[in-house]
Amino acid sequence: xxxxxxxxxxxxxxxxxxxxxxxxxxxxxxxxxxxxxxxxxxxxxxxxxxxxxxxxxxxxxxxxxxxxxxxxxxxxxxxxxxxxxxxxxxxxxxxxxxxxxxxxxxxxxxxxxxxxxxxxxxxxxxxxxxxxxxxxxxxxxxxxxxxxxxxxxxxxxxxxxxxxxxxxxxxxxxxxxxxxxxxxxxxxxxxxxxxxxxxxxxxxxxxxxxxxxxxxxxxxxxxxxxxxxxxxxxxxxxxxxxxxxxxxxxxxxxxxxxxxxxxxxxxxxxxxxxxxxxxxxxxxxxxxxxxxxxxxxxxxxxxxxxxxxxxxxxxxxxxxxxxxxxxxxxxxxxxxxxxxxxxxxxxxxxxxxxxxxxxxxxxxxxxxxxxxxxxxxxxxxxxxxxxxxxxxxxxxxxxxxxxxxxxxxxxxxxxxxxxxxxxx
Amino acid sequence: xxxxxxxxxxxxxxxxxxxxxxxxxxxxxxxxxxxxxxxxxxxxxxxxxxxxxxxxxxxxxxxxxxxxxxxxxxxxxxxxxxxxxxxxxxxxxxxxxxxxxxxxxxxxxxxxxxxxxxxxxxxxxxxxxxxxxxxxxxxxxxxxxxxxxxxxxxxxxxxxxxxx
Ligand code: FES
Ligand SMILES: [Fe+2]
Numbered sequence: 001x002x003x004x005x006x007x008x009x010x011x012x013x014x015x016x017x018x019x020x021x022x023x024x025x026x027x028x029x030x031x032x033x034x035x036x037x038x039x040x041x042x043x044x045x046x047x048x049x050x051x052x053x054x055x056x057x058x059x060x061x062x063x064x065x066x067x068x069x070x071x072x073x074x075x076x077x078x079x080x081x082x083x084x085x086x087x088x089x090x091x092x093x094x095x096x097x098x099x100x101x102x103x104x105x106x107x108x109x110x111x112x113x114x115x116x117x118x119x120x121x122x123x124x125x126x127x128x129x130x131x132x133x134x135x136x137x138x139x140x141x142x143x144x145x146x147x148x149x150x151x152x153x154x155x156x157x158x159x160x161x162x163x164x165x166x167x168x169x170x171x172x173x174x175x176x177x178x179x180x181x182x183x184x185x186x187x188x189x190x191x192x193x194x195x196x197x198x199x200x201x202x203x204x205x206x207x208x209x210x211x212x213x214x215x216x217x218x219x220x221x222x223x224x225x226x227x228x229x230x231x232x233x234x235x236x237x238x239x240x241x242x243x244x245x246x247x248x249x250x251x252x253x254x255x256x257x258x259x260x261x262x263x264x265x266x267x268x269x270x271x272x273x274x275x276x277x278x279x280x281x282x283x284x285x286x287x288x289x290x291x292x293x294x295x296x297x298x299x300x301x302x303x304x305x306x307x308x309x310x311x312x313x314x315x316x317x318x319x320x321x322x323x324x325x326x327x328x329x330x331x332x333x334x335x336x337x338x339x340x341x342x343x344x345x346x347x348x349x350x351x352x353x354x355x356x357x358x359x360x361x362x363x364x365x366x367x368x369x370x371x372x373x374x375x376x377x378x379x380x381x382x383x384x385x386x387x388x389x390x391x392x393x394x395x396x397x398x399x400x401x402x403x404x405x406x407x408x409x410x411x412x413x414x415x416x417x418x419x420x421x422x423x424x
Numbered sequence: 425x426x427x428x429x430x431x432x433x434x435x436x437x438x439x440x441x442x443x444x445x446x447x448x449x450x451x452x453x454x455x456x457x458x459x460x461x462x463x464x465x466x467x468x469x470x471x472x473x474x475x476x477x478x479x480x481x482x483x484x485x486x487x488x489x490x491x492x493x494x495x496x497x498x499x500x501x502x503x504x505x506x507x508x509x510x511x512x513x514x515x516x517x518x519x520x521x522x523x524x525x526x527x528x529x530x531x532x533x534x535x536x537x538x539x540x541x542x543x544x545x546x547x548x549x550x551x552x553x554x555x556x557x558x559x560x561x562x563x564x565x566x567x568x569x570x571x572x573x574x575x576x577x578x579x580x581x582x583x584x585x586x587x588x
Contacts, residue, residue, distance in 0.1 A: 193580045219499040219502060219504045220499075222499070222502065334483045342481060349482070358485055358584050359471060359584050361499055361505075365505055365506045365507045367582070368585075371544070
């Protein structure tokens, strides 16, 4: 099958076999529309973490591509994702970002929907005649599946099950990532949200870009103590790797010794955590649990990047929502230990504030360079963007190629998937 | 009125106003070292998210103790931070100043702040409600706490290369 528009029939011209990306990829509004249709409406898109709507009747608002959805847990605990659009005349049925309810009532003419989206009642139904079928007028529901607390939804009924889309390696890394609960369940503690004037793929590239770290994050590095700074010198030490995990997903392992937080528990406690460790001991936590919690507080040693919209990044989730071809919303979701010691969660919150968010020591610098990519693409329409770094010494990994920690292997994984989906 | 005995109430509002304006002027001119001098070391500079008051146990946009304040200023000054070299230009207006409380040496002041930033040829506008906790000393006011509640703090923001 060919693309709808002959303009984009040559996908090699957009992403070439030697890993060059056409400028159009960041700024063509028609291409953006196609992407929303062929990618965001066709694949599994991350919508929420379990802990964001923990109880029966609790919900949160999210997006699948451009489309607003409600993620809700019904009375039986079943998770539903449904379009936030009344079936009468399209008003949103919910504008509260997060909360608890027993139903959704449309504010326009009063149609009422259950937690599973079914149309319960409408005022004065007589004018619709006897054959009006309430069952056909519930909120539009999306297929919803989750893995280890991560909830995904899709408009595509023919899509493979979520676990198959993720694959065994991604699932293994998700399980490893969740070990930063330190024995407690991982819980969302809050989020930083900011909008950047850039195409969504600029962000997709960045979640698997270790090459920029020492340059863009020099000022962050300088605000660290020596021992911690050492950990972030992964480019110089050449430790780590980046690997294509299939279906557009990749892992970027910056600090390999922190991939499995249950290992090396006997290693000495890093200086920056000594006060926290003492506080936990004083609170009565046994030494092995202290070590486990303290080791978990710093986060995992890798970024797991899922195509197309979520990254598990060291100690937080990074979620992208495309808004327009040149605008993308970013959420950095802070995680903590559900039921864990307050001191440990406080430290995680302060670490998150230190790097992430609109006033962090990292995110504003990231946002600036992302915006500069978008500004730069205004010139040199015919010049390509390079994502071929590290092609020279890639080796086979478990599922796909594995490259140097600073290689653009993860971006190539994403673009390969992009190309495959766009050709459908 | 006895708690306010140490404070000359008739001149308090103009004094507090002059202080807040001087602070805004320092921030607009990026005289950050002088700004640091306005602080009591044990004070916190906080931009909360939403309406929380339990800053320690919540995620904030920033929650800076003395060290973080100094690190932040250092980051602005070093010139390595892409977002602050060059930084956005800012013009801030502080107004609607209300003295909420004056007890002993400690004064709580509420005010409104508008910040206009200019960078890359675009301008953005931010509005916030501020609460300063000021302490009267022999040499003037010092800041014990400053809480800046941005409008839409729990919504989509942009990144900031300056203070509020
Ligand atoms: S639009 Fe919802 S009831 Fe009419
Ligand atoms: Fe970065």
